[in-house]
Amino acid sequence: MEKSIIELLESKIQGKVSSTREFREFYSVDASSYKIIPKIIVIPKNESDIINAVKIAKKRKISITVRGAGTGLVGSALNSGIILDMKNFSSIRLDKNYARVESGVIKGNLDKKLEASKKFFPPNPSIGSFCSVGGMLGNNSSGSRSLKYGSVIDNVKEITFIDGNAKKIILPKNKTIAKQIKKIITNIELERFPKVSKNSSGYRLDKIKTEKDVHKTIIGSEGTLGIILSAKLEIKNKPKKQILIIIEYESVIKAAKNCLEINKTNPSAIEFVDKTTFDQIKYKFNKKSKCLLFVEYDEKINLNEKKIRKITTGNIVKKLQTQEEIAKWWKYRDSSLHYSLKSIKKENRIPHIIEDAAVPLEKFPKLFLILNKINKKYKTKSIVYGHAGNGNVHVRLISKRSGNQIIKKIAIEYFEEILNLGGTITAEHGDGLARSEFIKKQYGSKNYKIFKKIKEYFDPDNILNPGKIITSKSTVIRNLEKF
Numbered sequence: 001m002e003k004s005i006i007e008l009l010e011s012k013i014q015g016k017v018s019s020t021r022e023f024r025e026f027y028s029v030d031a032s033s034y035k036i037i038p039k040i041i042v043i044p045k046n047e048s049d050i051i052n053a054v055k056i057a058k059k060r061k062i063s064i065t066v067r068g069a070g071t072g073l074v075g076s077a078l079n080s081g082i083i084l085d086m087k088n089f090s091s092i093r094l095d096k097n098y099a100r101v102e103s104g105v106i107k108g109n110l111d112k113k114l115e116a117s118k119k120f121f122p123p124n125p126s127i128g129s130f131c132s133v134g135g136m137l138g139n140n141s142s143g144s145r146s147l148k149y150g151s152v153i154d155n156v157k158e159i160t161f162i163d164g165n166a167k168k169i170i171l172p173k174n175k176t177i178a179k180q181i182k183k184i185i186t187n188i189e190l191e192r193f194p195k196v197s198k199n200s201s202g203y204r205l206d207k208i209k210t211e212k213d214v215h216k217t218i219i220g221s222e223g224t225l226g227i228i229l230s231a232k233l234e235i236k237n238k239p240k241k242q243i244l245i246i247i248e249y250e251s252v253i254k255a256a257k258n259c260l261e262i263n264k265t266n267p268s269a270i271e272f273v274d275k276t277t278f279d280q281i282k283y284k285f286n287k288k289s290k291c292l293l294f295v296e297y298d299e300k301i302n303l304n305e306k307k308i309r310k311i312t313t314g315n316i317v318k319k320l321q322t323q324e325e326i327a328k329w330w331k332y333r334d335s336s337l338h339y340s341l342k343s344i345k346k347e348n349r350i351p352h353i354i355e356d357a358a359v360p361l362e363k364f365p366k367l368f369l370i371l372n373k374i375n376k377k378y379k380t381k382s383i384v385y386g387h388a389g390n391g392n393v394h395v396r397l398i399s400k401r402s403g404n405q406i407i408k409k410i411a412i413e414y415f416e417e418i419l420n421l422g423g424t425i426t427a428e429h430g431d432g433l434a435r436s437e438f439i440k441k442q443y444g445s446k447n448y449k450i451f452k453k454i455k456e457y458f459d460p461d462n463i464l465n466p467g468k469i470i471t472s473k474s475t476v477i478r479n480l481e482k483f
Helices: 005-012 021-026 047-060 107-116 133-139 175-184 211-217 252-263 301-311 323-334 336-343 361-378 405-420 432-458
Strands: 016-018 040-043 064-067 082-085 092-094 098-102 156-162 168-171 227-234 243-249 269-274 291-297 315-320 381-387 392-398
Touching: 005 016, 005 040, 005 047, 047 064, 047 082, 047 156, 047 227, 064 227, 092 107, 098 107, 098 133, 107 133, 133 227, 156 211, 168 175, 168 211, 175 211, 175 432, 243 252, 243 301, 243 323, 252 269, 252 291, 252 301, 252 361, 269 323, 291 301, 291 323, 301 315, 315 323, 323 336, 336 381, 336 392, 361 381, 361 405, 405 432
Parallel strands: 040 082, 064 082
Antiparallel strands: 016 040, 092 098, 098 227, 156 168, 156 227, 243 291, 243 315, 269 291, 269 381, 381 392
């Protein structure tokens, strides 16, 4: 009699294999509003375990979905087959300008190790202390300082992963595969890729200029092309000095317009928070203020301070220069998600589907007008914060509960408007269950066919995290926990 998948996995895996109800329930959720109960959990001990797990998944035609720390906001790490928890892959090796990091490493642990060497890895999600490097690679994470230093995709030199054929691949080292990727993407329509400074939607094939860039195919692919074992990350020297300037505005549109001028002064960050966040800060702001901008510089401090004083249309309320003060105020900004959830009654929370769009910076004020229109039409309210310098905002909607259909209508309408402005449906959190069905609309049929070819090349049996990025199904409201 043929062995069950569990028996087969247990006979080939040195790590942990479990199908108990308790385990399956734990891995059925992440930080999103979705829930999918998997069949089996595998916590691999080593590389061989991953190769064997993929071979078995391929043979038995069952999905295999890689998971980091479970902090994802769009259900990227949820699926009904095998869940592969990478927590045992936690080694860090530092070089002068690089760090070789396994995918299960928690970003907070990497930061501590780099801090001791006066180095840093630029992408800094607000959940950075808790997310895994594998997850950051999977959804092309960014954070506040991506304005100056770029997203994950701009800070990685090499990726080692296992593809859907259970083959270990190192890119861009493997020249045969590099040539093949370049061949597949020959006719890509670059003009269909949004002209934004951050984008985590679809496969970022626009970033592949030469064969040295082919590893970027894997960054942002959400475990659909391969299971990342490790990566060679570019690290930088910590800036010797920083200044953080807090500016209050009586109009959100005024603040959004001002970002364009401020951005010309080369800040390391321009962050936006609305009244919900700044009401939590122990400081007496002007009663008429509607929002704040956090503007940070890490070079030419005095010159840039003079520049911003000339061009700001708001009121500068704080100039912070000590590391302690800067860290304290950044904590307020990084707690925006927590503050937004705290301020919304549980029964009025709408699952966060439209929470990560970005538009070209010159169109940024229009994004707020779109939100106003949606709030009026659907009788919702919105809490907004995010990476203003990248034209990227995170939106939390508040509404009396009225069923899932309203979520889908809002998503369709919002994304349509974002695409009309030349934006992206997701700047840093990925597509997952929330947005994969809208990718074809963003990139067009020709590019979508090329995305499919890339998927078929690395995962011919469609076992790696199926239903994400390439999908024919609508998943935006399917598998949502009750709303």
